[in-house]
Amino acid sequence: MISIENLDFIYPSGNHALKSINLTVQRGEFVAVVGRNGSGKSTFAGVVSGLVRPTKGAVFINGINTKSKSRFIELRKTLGMVFQNPENQLVFEKVRDDIAFGLRNLNFSDAEIENRIEEISKIMGIEGFTDSFELSMGQKQRVAIASVLAMNPQCIVFDEPTAMLDPKGKKDIHNIVVDLHKSGITVVYVTNVIDEVLPADRIVVIENGSIKDEFKKQELFDNIEKMKSFGLEIPLIMDLLYTLKQKGIDIFVNKWAVNDVADNIYAYIENIKGHINV
Ligand SMILES: Nc1ncnc2c1ncn2[C@@H]1O[C@H](COP(=O)(O)OP(=O)(O)O)[C@@H](O)[C@H]1O
Ligand SMILES: [Mg+2]
Known part of the structure; x- marks a missing residue:
């Protein structure tokens, strides 16, 4: 789906923000990108989505080079980007004008646009939203x-x-992302909220503009010390199990949703009870 080859990005100021990045994202994958502030995550997101052109190397989306001018529209239809601040993304006063904007540019008919707005509004739970300025940041992000x-x-x-949302907004938006991924959309998710990496198939660590490491979901728990060495937080639920493990309580977990972990802890306790006959 996405292929990034020997990518470098240098800002006009001379700031060498991305260095020798190689990464492939398969169709249907959920890849989380983490790293400290200033490590190059936003630059990476901009270049991957084709909004910014690589200084060196190339980004291919379904085999199409993001530099290709003749296939620009095809690229825009294939891949979208959501920014940290929704106010940078929304330009109209009316919600429906923002949703319709891209479709109008692509010369969709009014009837098609109406249908699409209705359909998307239902999916996103924003049917009642009319004026952008009345919305909370979380609603704007929707x-x-x-x-x-x-x-x-x-x-x-x-x-x-x-990043700019209140706790409820954060949860809402993150759940929406997880649902979109379940519906088949390929997701590249830049975050510094470490708990938000849990649904990802892979976690890519960026430091000083380079990819420093990459973990599969199943490898994360065994690489906690390494994550810490990158200055990253550990997802709360993993930290709990890791701390228990250091105390000699080794609970096997293969899914990190609270329910699954609770089931495993419960099974562990039941097992102990069986052994000591309480
Ligand atoms: N428009 C710009 N011009 C010059 N340097 C920039 C610009 N935007 C970001 N940078 C620099 O590029 C580096 C990476 O920034 P950024 O991609 O925003 O990191 P992150 O999103 O991980 O915080 C930083 O050193 C930052 O100061
Ligand atoms: Mg950023």
Whole structure:
């Protein structure tokens, strides 16, 4: 789906923000990108989504080079991007104008646009939203995602989409991302909220503009010390199990949703009870 080859990006100021990046994202994957502030995550998101051109190397989306001018529209339809601040993404006063914007540019008919707005609004739970300025940041982020979804993309790049939201907004948006991935959309998810990496298939660590490491979901728990050495937090639920493990309580977990972990802890306790006959 996405192939990044020997990518470098240098800002006009001379800041060498991305260095020798190679990464492939398969169709249907959920890849989380983590790293400290200033490590290059937003630059990476911009280049991957084709909004910014690589200084060196190339990014291919379904085999199409993001530099290709003749296939620009095809690229825009295939891949969308959601920014940290929804206010940078929404330009109109009326919610429906923002959702319709991309479709109008692609010369969809009014009837098609109406249908699409209705369909997307239902999916995103924003049917009652009319004026952007009346919305909370979390609601605005929903509209921003809706405006991207209207193009029916195969892939969405998210750049810290929950960073500016209150706790409920963060949870809402993150759940929406997980649902979109379940519906088949390929997700590249830049975050510094470490708990948000848990649904990802792979976690890519960026430091000083380079990919420093990459963990599969199943490998994360065994690489906690390494994650810490990158200055990353550990997902709370993993930290709990890791701390228990250091105390000699080794609970096997293969899914990190609270329910699954609770089931495993319960099974562990039941097993002990069986052995000591309480
Ligand atoms: N428009 C810009 N011009 C010059 N340097 C920039 C610009 N935007 C970001 N940078 C620099 O590029 C590096 C990576 O920034 P960024 O991609 O925003 O990191 P992150 O999203 O991980 O915080 C930083 O050193 C930052 O100061
Ligand atoms: Mg950033």
